[in-house]
Amino acid sequence: MKLFFTLLFGVSLMTVKAQEGTLLKGNYTMSFPLSQRDYLSNPSVSGFGFGFGKMFETDFSLCLELNWNRYYQHEDRNTYYFEGGAITTELHKYRYQVPMVLTLGYTFLQDWNAIVKPYVGMGIGLNYLANKIYFSTYERKEHSTGFLMQPKIGAALRLDDDGDFNFFIESTYNYATNHSSELDFKHYSALNVSIGTYLIIE
Amino acid sequence: MKKYYFVLLLPLVFSCGKEIDPAELQDEPAVLTLYDQQVNFSDFASFYIPDSIGIVSDNTSLYHKDGSSAAQSILAKIRTSMESRGYTFTSKANAELGLNVTVLHQLNEEIHYAGYWWSYDGYYNANYWGYGYAPYYYGYLYDYSYETGSMLIEMVDLKHAPSTHKLKIIWNTEIGTIFSNTISVSDASRYIDEAFNQSPYIKR
Numbered sequence: 001m002k003l004f005f006t007l008l009f010g011v012s013l014m015t016v017k018a019q020e021g022t023l024l025k026g027n028y029t030m031s032f033p034l035s036q037r038d039y040l041s042n043p044s045v046s047g048f049g050f051g052f053g054k055m056f057e058t059d060f061s062l063c064l065e066l067n068w069n070r071y072y073q074h075e076d077r078n079t080y081y082f083e084g085g086a087i088t089t090e091l092h093k094y095r096y097q098v099p100m101v102l103t104l105g106y107t108f109l110q111d112w113n114a115i116v117k118p119y120v121g122m123g124i125g126l127n128y129l130a131n132k133i134y135f136s137t138y139e140r141k142e143h144s145t146g147f148l149m150q151p152k153i154g155a156a157l158r159l160d161d162d163g164d165f166n167f168f169i170e171s172t173y174n175y176a177t178n179h180s181s182e183l184d185f186k187h188y189s190a191l192n193v194s195i196g197t198y199l200i201i202e
Numbered sequence: 203m204k205k206y207y208f209v210l211l212l213p214l215v216f217s218c219g220k221e222i223d224p225a226e227l228q229d230e231p232a233v234l235t236l237y238d239q240q241v242n243f244s245d246f247a248s249f250y251i252p253d254s255i256g257i258v259s260d261n262t263s264l265y266h267k268d269g270s271s272a273a274q275s276i277l278a279k280i281r282t283s284m285e286s287r288g289y290t291f292t293s294k295a296n297a298e299l300g301l302n303v304t305v306l307h308q309l310n311e312e313i314h315y316a317g318y319w320w321s322y323d324g325y326y327n328a329n330y331w332g333y334g335y336a337p338y339y340y341g342y343l344y345d346y347s348y349e350t351g352s353m354l355i356e357m358v359d360l361k362h363a364p365s366t367h368k369l370k371i372i373w374n375t376e377i378g379t380i381f382s383n384t385i386s387v388s389d390a391s392r393y394i395d396e397a398f399n400q401s402p403y404i405k406r
Contacts, residue, residue: 134227
């Protein structure tokens with residue numbers, strides 16, 4: 001079994017003390033919309049996030065996380081009909097997605113000083129969502145805040161001997177209760193993929 | 203450990219960017235049409251359009267009528283569009299539909315107005331159509347923002363005005379920022395076509 005972990009995660013053959021300390025993280029985030037795709041389907045390639053929390057000796061962590069993503073989609077000039085009228089215009093659609101969650105995480109192989117440490121987590125919090133449309137010189141905007149559930153999986157890559165400085169890649173599924181009568185949706189979901197680094201300060 | 207702190211901020215570099223500047227979008231004005239869904243446009247047979255475009259502003263001293271050749275070509279385009287839908291151009295006294303054409307000039311700020319706002323002493327107020335001070339009103343909810351350079355075309359029900367003593371606007375189009383600095387007057391023809399193409403219900 002030790003050979004398996006050695007090959008798979010680069011685990012050293014001796015255990016080290018579990019890490020404990022303040023957790024700081026920063027990440028770049030891409031986001032893929034899973035709902036309202038008929039309105040906006042382009043992924044967001046502009047995003048970032050920060051986290052601040054505590055890594056416990058039990059390999060659990062609690063982290064307050066804030067992410068920000070901006071989506072953009074351009075629609076060529078077209079005619080859009082509505083009740084009692086129509087408009088011909090090109091559209092520039094923007095969406096801002098800002099989840100704020102408290103995440104309880106668990107990191108595997110922490111005690112083994114592994115090079116690669118998988119982790120899972122579940123975050124709950126709020127999701128702010130703003131949709132803006134520019135057409136000609138006009139602008140329409142609507143925004144909402146909803147309750148958010150955010151399960152995540154990820155893996156950390158140890159960058160120093162102590163395991164205090166780590167690269168990570170993670171994916172979160174965002175399901176939020178944001179709704180809009182104007183855009184006709186009752187919930188919102190998106191898949192985020194993040195890469196970044198985190199520090200554990202003892 | 204402190205030497206790693208800056209790494210946490212690196213993601214910000216990859217997230218930079220800004221939204222499009224709305225001023226860049228003036229080259230492609232939006233064309234909006236609204237209409238009274240209770241109206242059967244085939245009930246009308248004739249129309250009249252004035253021989254000049256009203257220039258209005260939030261400064262009433264700047265009100266004037268533009269009868270230039272450019273204005274004439276725009277008015278001719280609207281007239282042709284109406285005739286192609288089966289309506290007959292006739293005198294003002296006999297017309298069942300009236301068309302007001304207005305350009306919003308030198309607005310210092312966006313105006314939001316739910317109602318008719320330029321029936322001051324100046325341009326095509328109700329008196330122009332021979333109805334004294336009968337009020338204009340829209341046959342539908344209309345609350346829109348105007349910007350400098352927008353052209354408005356409004357279709358007025360003259361057929362029923364003698365009995366209602368009101369001038370009801372049954373169709374209007376706003377062509378946004380068409381007379382901004384970057385768009386020539388000749389482009390108006392294309393946008394007038396778009397307005398009528400959006401409005402297949404306008405037919406005799």
